[in-house]
Amino acid sequence: MDDTSDGLEARQLRRVVAAVLAVVAVIGAVDLYFDRPTSWLSAHVLVELTLMTVSASAALWLARGWGRAEATLAGTRRSLAERETERDAWRGRAESALHGLSRAIDEQFTAWSLTPAERDVALRLLKGDGHKQIAGATGRSERTVRQHAVSVYEKSGLGGRAELAAFFLEGLGGPGPRA
Incomplete structure (x- = not known):
């Protein structure tokens, strides 16, 4: 009813x-x-x-x-x-903003000349997945995923996962104090 x-x-x-x-x-x-x-x-x-x-x-x-x-x-x-x-x-x-963010991330990955496998790993790292989770989801070994992650960090000039996330997410919280 x-x-x-x-x-x-x-x-x-x-x-x-x-x-x-x-x-x-x-x-x-x-x-x-x-x-x-x-x-x-x-x-x-x-x-x-x-x-x-x-x-x-x-x-x-x-x-x-x-x-x-x-x-x-x-x-x-x-x-x-x-x-x-x-x-x-x-x-x-939010959907409109997320599409814009996705396009911006994709453009940045292109600027860094990431391979499709590196793009996939980088996106999953941005979503918060760990190397083991990414390996399980993509059917790759954890060592291969780590190598792709290192390649992403080298090509981008960033020091690791935290800097990768900060590169894309900085400024989303609006203006505020900076350290």
């Missing part, structure tokens, strides 16, 4: 419960009217009055509570829709 049919069924159930409680209160009042008790302090009358009061109070209390719950739920749904819109907009902006 979808959310709308569940919501409709829940609303119908709430209406039925409130209606039953209200009917109990009304029937109690009608019963008292037709009984025409001689004393309002008899056990029968007190039970009827208690039943009527509890039923009417419960019907009102439930109706008010359900009304507040529905209002809260509607507000939560609006807020969720707003967050989803914000998320989708951010994803669009």
Whole structure:
């Protein structure tokens, strides 16, 4: 079932419960009217009055509570829709930025004259993979992956993985203090 049919069924159930409680209160009042008790302090009358009061109070209390719950739920749904819109907009902006970053990285790899194997290793190093992970993912030996990494560092003039990452990521955090 979808959310709308569940919501409709829940609303119908709430209406039925409130209606039953209200009917109990009304029937109690009608019963008292037709009984025409001689004393309002008899056990029968007190039970009827208690039943009527509890039923009417419960019907009102439930109706008010359900009304507040529905209002809260509607507000939560609006807020969720707003967050989803914000998320989708951010994803669009981030995707555009990531494509630009990917192009810039590819252009830099071309400027460094990296081979396809070196490019693959360099990209995986930028993503945070270790030599062993790269070897397993690419079907190469760990020693070969290390050699490709060393070649990347030599061709780029960088001292290692941290400098490689810093080369591409510096400035992404915005302006700030520099060491």
